[in-house]
Amino acid sequence: MPDALLARARAGDAGAFAELVRAHQGSVYSIGYRMLNRRDAAEDLAQDVFLQLYRKLDHIESLEHLGFWLRRVAANLAIDWIRRLPHTTTQPLEEGATVAAPQPEDDMLMSRQLDKLLGELSPSARAVMLLRYQEDLDVAEVGTALDMPVNTVKSHIKRSLTQLRSRMIGAKLVDSEAMP
Amino acid sequence: MSENFENELRRALRPVDAPEGFTERVMRALPAQRDPVLPPVVNQQPAYRLVKRFGIPMAFAAALVLSVLLGMHVARVQDQRMAEEREAAGLAASRELMQALHVTSQKLDLAYQAVKTPPSPAGDEENRT
Numbered sequence: 001m002p003d004a005l006l007a008r009a010r011a012g013d014a015g016a017f018a019e020l021v022r023a024h025q026g027s028v029y030s031i032g033y034r035m036l037n038r039r040d041a042a043e044d045l046a047q048d049v050f051l052q053l054y055r056k057l058d059h060i061e062s063l064e065h066l067g068f069w070l071r072r073v074a075a076n077l078a079i080d081w082i083r084r085l086p087h088t089t090t091q092p093l094e095e096g097a098t099v100a101a102p103q104p105e106d107d108m109l110m111s112r113q114l115d116k117l118l119g120e121l122s123p124s125a126r127a128v129m130l131l132r133y134q135e136d137l138d139v140a141e142v143g144t145a146l147d148m149p150v151n152t153v154k155s156h157i158k159r160s161l162t163q164l165r166s167r168m169i170g171a172k173l174v175d176s177e178a179m180p
Numbered sequence: 181m182s183e184n185f186e187n188e189l190r191r192a193l194r195p196v197d198a199p200e201g202f203t204e205r206v207m208r209a210l211p212a213q214r215d216p217v218l219p220p221v222v223n224q225q226p227a228y229r230l231v232k233r234f235g236i237p238m239a240f241a242a243a244l245v246l247s248v249l250l251g252m253h254v255a256r257v258q259d260q261r262m263a264e265e266r267e268a269a270g271l272a273a274s275r276e277l278m279q280a281l282h283v284t285s286q287k288l289d290l291a292y293q294a295v296k297t298p299p300s301p302a303g304d305e306e307n308r309t
Contacts, residue, residue, distance in 0.1 A: 014207060014210075017207070017210075018203050018206075018207050021202075021203045021206050021207070022203050025198040025202055025203060025206075026195040026196070026197060026198055027195050028198075029195075029196065029197075029198040029199075029202065030195040030196045033196055034193070039199065043198070043199055043202065043205075046198065046202070046206075047202075047205065047206055047209055050206045051206070051209060051210065051211070054210050054211070055211070110188065110192045111192040111193070111194070114189065114192045114193065129189075129193075130193065133186070133189045133190050133193045134190075134193040134194070134195060136190070161185065161186070161189075164189070165185055
């Protein structure tokens with residue numbers, strides 16, 4: 001996707017902006033979905049993020065910056081929403097969301113179980129895990145996105161991995177021999 | 181941490197699809213105009229930026245310096261007044277001493293005069309016989 005698309009969107013080309021939304025909506029919606037555990041709330045959050053993007057489009061320097069900016073705003077907005085509406089942290093995850101690429105049945109089961117277990121983590125830890133493993137950001141980028149020291153990010157990852165793995169072993173979704 | 185588990189996690193946490201018609205709903209919700217880009221901050225006067233940034237700490241520092249100077253001035257005036265009072269008390273004491281000495285001197289003069297005065301005539305005659 002060339003930077004020209006960003007320039008066109010900045011110039012007021014609605015089609016170009018729609019293309020930017022299409023390119024990033026999966027990521028932004030997934031962060032909202034796994035953070036808030038509800039499809040309707042995730043859609044509201046994603047819409048809010050793209051409306052913010054529309055207002056701040058002149059501040060976006062490049063497409064790379066755009067991707068990082070969207071993930072950062074989505075994760076922080078989701079943490080804010082959870083803190084403002086604490087009941088969202090304990091809501092069971094709705095079923096029915098489809099992943100971008102088809103998955104085998106085992107993966108689907110594990111994915112659903114993981115989504116549920118992620119909901120048990122603290123909002124900050126959940127955001128760290130999503131940016132690290134869903135969005136594939138490195139530890140330093142996660143720290144910058146969440147305004148968190150790198151060591152805090154690392155300790156969130158370590159604690160959350162241990163917690164998730166022990167819960168998944170309990171649910172017999174991963175092999176206990178995989179433990180260190 | 182097992183790398184295998186992290187890879188499984190990555191696979192399980194693949195992004196989910198946004199709901200059907202999401203882009204269209206976002207496009208319909210867009211406001212008519214975007215936020216105007218604010219002029220860069222460098223256009224502000226340097227003095228104004230300095231005052232804005234350091235104004236309050238500078239005011240505190242100035243108030244502190246003024247308080248110290250005022251305190252020093254009050255202490256100096258008080259010292260001066262005490263010295264003047266001590267000097268006045270010394271002068272008064274000196275004056276009283278001088279007066280006492282003067283009175284004593286007068287009394288001694290009187291006593292001396294009394295001693296020096298010649299005896300009465302009746303007394304002289306008795307001495308002659």
